[in-house]
Amino acid sequence: MAKNESYSIKLNLYNGKNPFELNKFYSISFDTNKINLSTKQTDKLVEQFYKEMNIKRKDELMDDLFLTLIHKQFPNFPANTLFVQDIEKIDLDLKLSYDYNKIALGDNLMGFLNLDFYKFEDFFKFFCTFIFMYFIKISKKQLNKIFKGFDENIIYIDSKRPTHIVEKSLLKECAKQLYESEKYYLIEKQKLFRNFVDYIFNNNKEKRLSKLTNSQRFYIFQNISEEIQNFANNYICDYTLGFWFNDPTFKSNILNKIKETLSDPLSNENFLIENMLKNDPDGKKIIGHKYSFETNNLFTYFYIILYHITLNNVEYIKKCQVCGKYFFSDKNNTLYCNGKYSKDITCKEYGKKTSQKRKENEEPVYGKYRQIYAKKAMMVKRNPDIEYYKTNYEKWKKEARQFINDIKFGKKTYDEFNKWLDENI
Numbered sequence: 408m409a410k411n412e413s414y415s416i417k418l419n420l421y422n423g424k425n426p427f428e429l430n431k432f433y434s435i436s437f438d439t440n441k442i443n444l445s446t447k448q449t450d451k452l453v454e455q456f457y458k459e460m461n462i463k464r465k466d467e468l469m470d471d472l473f474l475t476l477i478h479k480q481f482p483n484f485p486a487n488t489l490f491v492q493d494i495e496k497i498d499l500d501l502k503l504s505y506d507y508n509k510i511a512l513g514d515n516l517m518g519f520l521n522l523d524f525y526k527f528e529d530f531f532k533f534f535c536t537f538i539f540m541y542f543i544k545i546s547k548k549q550l551n552k553i554f555k556g557f558d559e560n561i562i563y564i565d566s567k568r569p570t571h572i573v574e575k576s577l578l579k580e581c582a583k584q585l586y587e588s589e590k591y592y593l594i595e596k597q598k599l600f601r602n603f604v605d606y607i608f609n610n611n612k613e614k615r616l617s618k619l620t621n622s623q624r625f626y627i628f629q630n631i632s633e634e635i636q637n638f639a640n641n642y643i644c645d646y647t648l649g650f651w652f653n654d655p656t657f658k659s660n661i662l663n664k665i666k667e668t669l670s671d672p673l674s675n676e677n678f679l680i681e682n683m684l685k686n687d688p689d690g691k692k693i694i695g696h697k698y699s700f701e702t703n704n705l706f707t708y709f710y711i712i713l714y715h716i717t718l719n720n721v722e723y724i725k726k727c728q729v730c731g732k733y734f735f736s737d738k739n740n741t742l743y744c745n746g747k748y749s750k751d752i753t754c755k756e757y758g759k760k761t762s763q764k765r766k767e768n769e770e771p772v773y774g775k776y777r778q779i780y781a782k783k784a785m786m787v788k789r790n791p792d793i794e795y796y797k798t799n800y801e802k803w804k805k806e807a808r809q810f811i812n813d814i815k816f817g818k819k820t821y822d823e824f825n826k827w828l829d830e831n832i
Contacts, residue, residue: 416539416708418700419507421651426512426719428712431505433542435535435578436486438500438570443483446655452477488535489518494528501535501578503557503571513716513735516709517724520601520733524593527586533593534582537705545581552577596706600713601733603628603635607717608739610726621739625717638710642702651694654686729754772821775828776807803831 419429444452456473484499487510491497515536522529534541542550557571606628609616616624629635660682664672672678687693700711716722722735727744734744743758783800790796810827813819 416700416702416705417507418702418708418711420512420698420700420711420715421694421696426715426721427509428512429507429509430515430708431507432537433503433505433539434508435501435503435538435573436488437484437491437497438502438572439484439486440570442499443486444477444481446659449474449477450656487514487518488532489515489522491532494532500570500572501575503538503553503573512719513712513722513724516600516712516716517733517735519597519709520604520724522597524590524597527583530586530590530593531579531582534585535578538578540705541581541585544585549577549581553581599632599634600706600709603632603713604724604733605726607713608723608725621717621720621723625714635710638704638707641704641707642700642711645699647697647699649695649697651697652683652687652692654682654692656686657682727754727758729758770821772825772828773811775825776811779828779832780804780807806831 415432417431421427453470453473456476457469462469485491488494518536519533522533524530545553553573605611606616607621607624609624629639661672664678702708716724722737723739724733725736725741726733727746728742729748730744730746732744732746734746743755746754748754748757783803786796787800810819810824814821814824
């Protein structure tokens, strides 16, 4: 095989409300065919929901609802090695692929930002996902074992491309030979992109940057970082005007039609009309404006992705103030992710709880409330026979707690609470 092609990352980006990327490069991922539902199985379950609920007219809203129910009952296991916590505990084969892969815009970048390259396990995840980076560094003997029987040039119409399994022990052997020499290089590049992301989305809450937009901050960082400038010019791009039909059933029908007639179904008007009306009655699966990129540099790929995330201004990359992990949010002021802080509480729940406690402790009016609270409780303890102290204390405590809850939810202010405390001592 021609190894020079292995370095080329092919990337297609499309406009739309839910941005995604189609990327193509040699990669090692989990073989999830045995545990995840296939597209055909999912489509059958959706059809079953329509029949059971006696709904004749199909639309995108109902499709999304049924898909949510299906994925809740049969959650997909991620094929990408970047998104598993402990790769050693996953009892699935690893496979080599060189096909276009559709993912949410920025998923690979997010995975890279959250790795800990001081741990070999995390380097191994990176090595698998972006194995094309290391073809010139892996020995010829090992590389031949990895690619034995693999041919990316064969097109399969009657069936899917055969799964090309690669032994995990062989991959780990290759990764271990490279780890020490690659570790600090990757740590350096990760730090650069973490700084870039933190600057764009102002994750460090710098006042001098607060009045700038994300695009303005992107522009500034790019201009002050020579390394980012180098990445920014290391690609070729082709812009295509036209529309693209994003529907897996349509693609399957095209292949079946070719198999039946050996003709081009995309020039068959009746075939196109029938498929559009059946698979996209609302016209929402048509996507326009295709940007095609090619690069030999993984970090240029990350730059392109980060640029489009910033440009789209739909989602933001935030840094959790509890666990330090990066995550996507539809709000630029989000502070906490939904990951697990401990067994029973998420980072978001823990962060809100401790943040509120810190605000209360730093708020003079809250301190005043605690002093009055302590005095009233002491009066009840010292005078157990006087009913007035107990009744007054219970009534005051209930009303004060309600006031504090109202402050938490923005219904009232500490100034109002201060006035109430003065009037109800």
